[in-house]
Amino acid sequence: MTELATHTQIDLAHYYLQKTLLSSVYDVAKVTPLSSLNKLSARLGCQVFLKREDMQPVHSFKLRGAYNRISQLTSAERECGVVTASAGNHAQGVAMSASALGLSAIIVMPETTPEIKVDAVRRLGGEVVLHGQAFDQASAYAQELSKTEGRVYIAPFDDEAVIAGQGTVAQEMLQQQRDIEMVFVPVGGGGLIAGIAAFYKAVMPQVKIIGVEPEDSACLKAALDAGERVVLPQVGLFADGVAVKQIGAEPFKVARQYVDGMITVTSDEICAAVKDIFEDTRAIAEPAGALALAGLKKYMGTQGKGEKVAAILSGANVNFHSLRYVSERCELGEKKEAILAVKVPERPGIFLRFCELLEKRVMTEFNYRFSSRDKAVVFAGIRLSGGQVELDEIIARLENDGFEVQDLSHDETAKLHVRYMVGGHPPEELAERLFSFEFPEHPGALFKFLTTLQSKWNISLFHYRNHGAAYGRVLAGFEVPESDYAGFQQFLTELGFVYQEETQSPAYKLFLDNRG
Missing domain, CATH: 3.40.1020.10 (Biosynthetic Threonine Deaminase; Domain 3)
Incomplete structure (x- = not known):
């Protein structure tokens, strides 16, 4: 293997430039197009390009980093095989890469993972092990398998070889369009933005790199604001491909030096970007895949100036049934609909x-x-x-x-629940408190949720609507006298579901409450 300079011998950007140029991703990955979005360009008054990573064999950029890491294993490590934990695109990237190199691969996925994703990993040659109700439990089990079976754990983003593999996205973009002024990159754990930022800053440092995160999953922005990595208490699940509570250690080291700015977007703005991509390319992006374009639109509409800008379409492994939600919300995200x-x-x-x-x-x-x-x-x-x-x-x-x-x-409560419940004032005044819940969506999940909720407090309102996502959303009202509230709060904590009180929601007060 070619000997590389160390971090101390050259700066970080040039270190990753070396590693990226020596990456072997093209044994399985392909050079993807950098497409011009003509309709959106006309609307924004600048030339907008879209890097089409949805056109990879696994419909995601994740294949690049996974293969680059696995291809560098020693003969002894290859004999032992690999293991990883993922409920999404990284799982498919590892499965395909291991299969191409003739390695055994175990992919630990949460038990709540939709069958479509489990089947995709199996078709690519991965051995799927379902464990735990959430990613954290699956990840811990994968780490345990790595130790007990001697398998190499393939990290999804916090790894130098993975970062270098993702950097080949920037390498291609530079060859395809040399006069791009800004590149907008989706951020989850940070592997992609670290690879892209390091490559551009080593070769064309004048190009601005802007990270884009959902408002409810902005772990890199939080880390940059704090000057250190922080753990978010919870993350939103709509753009599940970037729902990460803490930025990776190595990606943060790179990002804090080379990322020029951050912007956050709402779920509605992401839905609008999904529609923009479809109208210009007829491709259907997953929410995380459209994230960067949502950020580009927001940035250029409020503070950006530039003639040629680009966004990364990072993936298109979308659950078809979730498109109903995207269709409902994209008009709001484009400011083409209002709810009054x-x-x-x-x-x-x-x-x-x-x-x-x-x-x-x-x-x-x-x-x-x-x-x-x-x-x-x-x-x-x-x-x-x-x-x-x-x-x-x-x-x-x-x-x-x-x-x-x-x-x-x-008003999220209005858009997600109340619009389907209008006309539900109770016939008498209730000591009611309103809460929204998230729970893992799998067969029997709603029944289990209702069974878990059984308590001494009466459920006075309940709304659930399946959106084809990995997590279900429920709006529930409970009759809770003020004297019982401390006990009820303890009950919610012990329940273990992600929740938020919605009693002060304007939509609830107007349409569902009778206390004025």
Whole structure:
């Protein structure tokens, strides 16, 4: 093997440049296109390019790092085989790489992993072991197998060879388009952005590298703000490919030197980016795969200046049934739809007046149920063509005519649950508290969740809707007298599910609560 210089002999960027140039990823990986997004470019007023890592054999960039790491194993290590833990793209990358090199590979996946992902790993030659309800348990078991069976653990991101393999993405981009000014990179554990940032800064340091994270999974931003790696208390699960609580140690070392900026985006903005990719390329990205483009759009729309910019489409292993959620939310993410709660006087003809004030705009949703002789509350979805400016004009026009208006476009409870539950005021006042829960989605999961919830507190409200994701989302109300709240809080802690109180949600107070 070619002898490499050490960290102390050259700077970190050039160290990784060497390792990337000597990577052997193309035994299995392919050079992917850098496509121009013409429709989006026209909208943003700059040339937007998309690096199509969805076109890899496993539909993800993860194959590059996995193969580069496994290909460097010694003969003795190859005899023992490899092991890793993953519920997503890294699992497929390891399985395919090991199969190509004739190695045995065990992939530990949580028991909650969707069957489509388990089958994909098996088809690629990996031996799947299902263990635990979450990734942390699967990872711990994989580490245990590494010790007891002597297998080499293949880390998903916190490894020099993995980082160098991911750096070949930047190597190709530089050869494909040399005058790109900014590159937007999705961030989970940090392997991809570390590889890309190090390569560009060694060769073209003037190119800005911008990391993109979901607002609810921003582990690199948190680490950069703190000056050290931190562990997030919990992470959002919509973009599950980047749902990482702590940035990798080696990726953080690289990122803190070479990443020029960070931007966070909402789930709705990610959905809008999925739609943008489809409209320009007819490719369907997974949420984590569209993350970088969502960040590019937000950055260029608020603070960015540049003529040629690029984003990494990191993967396309999407659960088909989750596209229903993407379709529902992308219009909100593009500011092409707004959700309003409008209080109107309860009298004949008032709904006609409401529609007249909207001036023939398209209504995407209109929900109403009689609840009072004095006032009614309408839950309305409205199609927009002029973004926030147009929405402000609509609200002003309604308010000038005596309507009370509240914008619920950013209220997660409204978008995820209440829009499907409008008209549910209880017939009497309740000492009710509202909570949202996340639980692993697998056959029988809802039944298990309800069984677990059995307690001395009455469930007064319940809403669940399957979104085809790895985790289910439930909205539940409980009758909890103030004197019982300490005990109820202890019950929630012992329950073990990720939860958040939603009692103060404006949508809940308007449509589901009767306490005013």
